[in-house]
Amino acid sequence: MHSIRQTFAHDTWVMPYLRKYKWLLMLVLLLGTLTFLSAAALMFNSGYLISEAARRPDSIIYIYVPVVLARAFGIARPVFRYSERLTSHNWVLRIVSDFRKKLYQAVEVKASAIKQAHQTGDILSILANDIDHIENLYLRTVFPIVIGWLLYLFIIIGIGIFSWPTALLMALLLGVIVLVMPLLSVAVNGAREFKQKQIQSQFYTNLTDEVLGLTDWVISGRYADFMALQKKPINRIATLRRQDHYFQWWRGFAVQGCFLLAVVTLLVWSGTAFTATKGMANWVAAFALALFPIIEPFLEISQGASEWPVYQQSIERVNALSNDQPKKVPQSALKGPVTEINVDHVTFSYPDDDRLILKNVSLKIKQGEKIALLGPSGAGKSTLLKLLLGDQTPTKGTVTINGTPINELQQKRAQLFGVLDQQPYLFNTTVMNNVRLGNLQATDEQVKTAIEAVELKPLIDSLPDGYETEVQESGTRFSGGERQRLSLARILLQDAPIIILDEPTVSLDPITERHLLDTVFKVLHDKTIIWVTHHLAGVDHVDQVRFLENGVFDLQGTPQALYRDEPRFRKLYALDAGRND
Structure with a gap:
C-alpha cells in the first residue's frame, strides 16, 4: 500500500x-x-x-x-x-x-x-x-x-x-x-x-x-x-x-x-x-x-x-517525462523586425559539470549580417547555438534579440529561426508535402517557386511523379545534397529572419558542398545567417569569422582582414583549399 x-x-x-x-x-x-x-x-x-x-x-x-x-x-x-x-x-x-x-x-x-x-x-x-x-x-x-x-x-x-x-x-x-x-x-x-x-x-x-x-x-x-x-x-x-x-x-x-x-x-x-x-x-x-x-x-x-x-x-x-518540464518563462512580444542579436558576456556550464563550456563570450550580429563560427570539436559551437535558440540558459550573461531575452521569445521561435543542420529530416511523403512543412498555408505555386530557387526544378520535373514523388523514409530517394536543397526550400517558405546553418555540408563531397553553399547564400542573401562549420570552404560568403576555442573567441574579423593579418588563418585556408603554401 x-x-x-x-x-x-x-x-x-x-x-x-x-x-x-x-x-x-x-x-x-x-x-x-x-x-x-x-x-x-x-x-x-x-x-x-x-x-x-x-x-x-x-x-x-x-x-x-x-x-x-x-x-x-x-x-x-x-x-x-x-x-x-x-x-x-x-x-x-x-x-x-x-x-x-x-x-x-x-x-x-x-x-x-x-x-x-x-x-x-x-x-x-x-x-x-x-x-x-x-x-x-x-x-x-x-x-x-x-x-x-x-x-x-x-x-x-x-x-x-x-x-x-x-x-x-x-x-x-x-x-x-x-x-x-x-x-x-x-x-x-x-x-x-x-x-x-x-x-x-x-x-x-x-x-x-x-x-x-x-x-x-x-x-x-x-x-x-x-x-x-x-x-x-x-x-x-x-x-x-x-x-x-x-x-x-x-x-x-x-x-x-x-x-x-x-x-x-x-x-x-x-x-x-x-x-x-x-x-x-x-x-x-x-x-x-x-x-x-x-x-x-x-x-x-x-x-x-x-x-x-x-x-x-x-x-x-x-x-518523470512529463513532470520534468522547463520552468515557465513570461513571454514577450518582439516589436518590429530583428535588428540585432546580442550575446552579452555569456558563461555557460552544464548542470553537475564544473567545466566551463563558454567563458565570458560576447557577440553582436546586425540584421542581414552573415557570420561563420569555426573551431575544433568540443569548442562550444553547438552550445552557443543552443543558447542562441533558447534551448539552454546562460549560467551568466544574457542572449537577447532587439533587447528581449531569447527565453521570452520561445512562442515566436518558428517565426524567428530557420535551421538547416547536418541531417535534415525528410518524411516519407511527397516532395510537395515535405517542402510545405515550412509554411502549411503555402500554395502549390509558392512551393514550386521555392524548389526552383534552390535549383531542384529540373530534377523534380524529370521524375515520373514530379512534385508528388515519394521521398521515402528519411529522404533516401535523394542524395545528400538534394536532401539539403529540399530542406533549404522548406526554410525559404518559412521565411524566418534568422537562419542557423549547423554544418549542413559536413557529409557532402567538395564540389557538392561548394555548389550548395553558393545556393544557400544566394537565396538567403537578405537573411541574418549564423553558420557553424569546421573548415573554411565558402567562408568568403560571410561578413564575420569567429574562431571559438576552449570556450573563448580566439580569432575574429572579416575573412579578408584575417587572411591579410593572421598567418594561422592563411594556413588553415590553404589546407582547406588543398594547398601546402
Missing part, C-alpha cells in the same frame, strides 16, 4: 483522469457488477427451476415465473456485458487519447533537450509500451478488482442475511481468493513481471541503438555478434514467461480449490437450512449454482494484481 501511495503522490496521469471521467467510471463498474449479478441470478433461478420442474413435472403453472425469469436473466447478462465492454473501452479510449496528446505535448516542450536525457529507445518504449500499460491498468486491474470486491461484499452480505456463521466462513474462503491470492501474486509473480518489463525496456533501448548502427555491424563482419546480443534478452524474457505461466497454473488450481470448498460450504449449509419441506429443498441447488459465475472475476483479480508492478513502473516513467 505504501508503494501505491508513493506512486500516486505526485501523479499527473492516472488520478486526474479518474476524477475527470468519474461518472463514466462508475457506470462501467455498475454495468460490470450487473453483468455477473445477472449471471449469478440466472444460475440461481435455473437451480430453482430444475428442482421445481423435477418435483412437479405434470404442471408448467408452478414453473412459469422461473421460466420467464430465466429468459430475462439470460438476456440481461449479454446485454450488460456488451454495454460494459462498450462503455469501458469508450472510457479507456478517451483516456488514452488524452494520454497520447499529453505525452506528445511533453515531448514537444522538451524536444530540443530530450535526446540529452533520453535515448531513442526510451522514448519508443514509452510510446509503444507505457501508454498501453496504463490503458491495461484500467481494463485488466482496476475494473476486475473493484468489480470482484463488490461481488465479494454482495455475496457475504447476501448470505449473512440468512446465516452469519456461514457468511463468515464464506468470507474466509473467498477472502483467500480476493485478498490473499492477489497479494501473493504481487509478491511472487509481480516481481517477475517487473523484471520482464525492465528487460524489455532495456531491450528496446539497446536494439534501437544497435539497429541505428547496423551498417557498422555488418561492415565489421560482426553480424553473428549482433544477432547473439538480441537473442540473450529474448531468451531471458521467454524463461520468465514460462515461470509466469507455471505460477499462473498453480494459482488457478489453488483458486479453484478454494472455490470448490466455498461451493461445498454453500451446499452443506443450504442442505441443512432448506430441507424442512419439499418446497424449500428447491433452494439447495439454487444457492450452490449461483456461485459459479463469480469465479471469472475472482480469477481476474489475482492476474490483475500481479501486473501492478509493471503498471507502476510505466506510471513512474511517464510522470
Whole structure:
C-alpha cells in the first residue's frame, strides 16, 4: 500500500483522469457488477427451476415465473456485458487519447533537450509500451478488482442475511481468493513481471541503438555478434514467461480449490437450512449454482494484481517525462523586425559539470549580417547555438534579440529561426508535402517557386511523379545534397529572419558542398545567417569569422582582414583549399 501511495503522490496521469471521467467510471463498474449479478441470478433461478420442474413435472403453472425469469436473466447478462465492454473501452479510449496528446505535448516542450536525457529507445518504449500499460491498468486491474470486491461484499452480505456463521466462513474462503491470492501474486509473480518489463525496456533501448548502427555491424563482419546480443534478452524474457505461466497454473488450481470448498460450504449449509419441506429443498441447488459465475472475476483479480508492478513502473516513467518540464518563462512580444542579436558576456556550464563550456563570450550580429563560427570539436559551437535558440540558459550573461531575452521569445521561435543542420529530416511523403512543412498555408505555386530557387526544378520535373514523388523514409530517394536543397526550400517558405546553418555540408563531397553553399547564400542573401562549420570552404560568403576555442573567441574579423593579418588563418585556408603554401 505504501508503494501505491508513493506512486500516486505526485501523479499527473492516472488520478486526474479518474476524477475527470468519474461518472463514466462508475457506470462501467455498475454495468460490470450487473453483468455477473445477472449471471449469478440466472444460475440461481435455473437451480430453482430444475428442482421445481423435477418435483412437479405434470404442471408448467408452478414453473412459469422461473421460466420467464430465466429468459430475462439470460438476456440481461449479454446485454450488460456488451454495454460494459462498450462503455469501458469508450472510457479507456478517451483516456488514452488524452494520454497520447499529453505525452506528445511533453515531448514537444522538451524536444530540443530530450535526446540529452533520453535515448531513442526510451522514448519508443514509452510510446509503444507505457501508454498501453496504463490503458491495461484500467481494463485488466482496476475494473476486475473493484468489480470482484463488490461481488465479494454482495455475496457475504447476501448470505449473512440468512446465516452469519456461514457468511463468515464464506468470507474466509473467498477472502483467500480476493485478498490473499492477489497479494501473493504481487509478491511472487509481480516481481517477475517487473523484471520482464525492465528487460524489455532495456531491450528496446539497446536494439534501437544497435539497429541505428547496423551498417557498422555488418561492415565489421560482426553480424553473428549482433544477432547473439538480441537473442540473450529474448531468451531471458521467454524463461520468465514460462515461470509466469507455471505460477499462473498453480494459482488457478489453488483458486479453484478454494472455490470448490466455498461451493461445498454453500451446499452443506443450504442442505441443512432448506430441507424442512419439499418446497424449500428447491433452494439447495439454487444457492450452490449461483456461485459459479463469480469465479471469472475472482480469477481476474489475482492476474490483475500481479501486473501492478509493471503498471507502476510505466506510471513512474511517464510522470518523470512529463513532470520534468522547463520552468515557465513570461513571454514577450518582439516589436518590429530583428535588428540585432546580442550575446552579452555569456558563461555557460552544464548542470553537475564544473567545466566551463563558454567563458565570458560576447557577440553582436546586425540584421542581414552573415557570420561563420569555426573551431575544433568540443569548442562550444553547438552550445552557443543552443543558447542562441533558447534551448539552454546562460549560467551568466544574457542572449537577447532587439533587447528581449531569447527565453521570452520561445512562442515566436518558428517565426524567428530557420535551421538547416547536418541531417535534415525528410518524411516519407511527397516532395510537395515535405517542402510545405515550412509554411502549411503555402500554395502549390509558392512551393514550386521555392524548389526552383534552390535549383531542384529540373530534377523534380524529370521524375515520373514530379512534385508528388515519394521521398521515402528519411529522404533516401535523394542524395545528400538534394536532401539539403529540399530542406533549404522548406526554410525559404518559412521565411524566418534568422537562419542557423549547423554544418549542413559536413557529409557532402567538395564540389557538392561548394555548389550548395553558393545556393544557400544566394537565396538567403537578405537573411541574418549564423553558420557553424569546421573548415573554411565558402567562408568568403560571410561578413564575420569567429574562431571559438576552449570556450573563448580566439580569432575574429572579416575573412579578408584575417587572411591579410593572421598567418594561422592563411594556413588553415590553404589546407582547406588543398594547398601546402
